[in-house]
Amino acid sequence: MSMFRTIPTIATAVALTAVAACGTSTQASTAGQPTARISTAYELPGERVYPEGIAADPRTGDTYVGSYATGAIYRATPGATRAEPFLPEGADGRKTANGLKVDAAGRLWVIDSTAGVAVYDTGSRALIARFDVTGTGPRLVNDLAITPEGTAYVTDSLRPVVYRITPDQVTAAAASGGRADLTTQFDLSSVISPHAPEAFTLNGIVSDDSGRYLLIVDMNAGELYRVATAPNSPDPIRKVTMRGAGLTHGDGLELHGNTLWAAQNTSNTITRWKVTDDGATVELEQSITDESLRIPTTLIRSNNRTLVVSSQFDKGGPMGPGTPTTPFAVVAVDGI
Secondary structure, three states: OOOOOOOHHHHOOOOOOOOEEEOEEEEOOOOOOOOOEEEEEEEEOOOOOOEEEEEEOOOOOOEEEEEOOOOOEEEEOOOOOEOEEEEOOOHHHOOOOOOEEEOOOOEEEEEEOOOEEEEEEOOOOOEEEEEEOOOOOOOOEEEEEEOOOOOEEEEEOOOOEEEEEOHHHHHHHHHOOOEEEOEEEEEOOOOOOOOOOOOOOEEEEEEOOOOOEEEEEEOOOOEEEEEEOOOOOOOOEEEOEEEOOOOOOEEEEEEEOOEEEEEEOOOOEEEEEEEEHHHOEEEEEEEEEOHHHOOEEEEEEEOOEEEEEEOOOOOOOOOOOOOOOOOEEEEEEEOO
16 A cells, blocks of 8 residues: 555645646745745656656766656656656566665665665666565555765665665675665664554655764654664664754655755645754754645755655545646756
């Protein structure tokens, strides 16, 4: 079952407007700022794409978008108005494509929520290695962050854990048949707020510029957690102090320096936060809510633009019946 079916607010109808609109922009500290403008960055081919994840190649500026519905991956070069297929649907048995990242070595990491993580060479499109989630209990592998030294940290929305994949593990898996198991690095069960067993919790994840800590959103409670990556840290896992708002329905995150952006999916909201106290505190700086975001699942900053995945999950996708507006698109949000 899709991770979005049981979000309580999906019973509320969402009226969608054209993707080229002015949203409601709330400045947390400065009045009189202009509203944000939302426009199409590029289109995605296909009638039932329902995009979920997006990643930018730091070397080329190419962006990659994954289809939650089919597992297909699309690539858009800088300046393109339409993405092109990069990996076909169902490739390597992949059923979905959730979180995506491109590392400094040019490898594309793709999460299949039901299975694990696959790593591809963006030059040859060849599968390098895959890491499988283990156990028979519920799981929903969701998003990932990659630190500067190349280690990937992966969230699970139905298990209160963060998995880790090191560069050495990728090399070892590639040399021994191309497969390995995901291993748990952090258990957050002691800090996550009480919730129903079927509730989705851990979702978006980012690393700070030095790789010393991770920020992870709990989409159910609207909270952030700071997780130190160093072993034997005196303060390994803590709740972040949030000033100005919470992050209910928080999905994808993006962190550059001391600025954090977040997509809040069923709220049709994008927020920007100031990060202080070495990641222990965040303060809301700006919030944009606009129905033309069409259930934003994640976002990236690329070439000085904020690119947002407009999923339309509530229009015949994993959130409910309906007919999507096609073509599907990634949108650019100016002013945040």
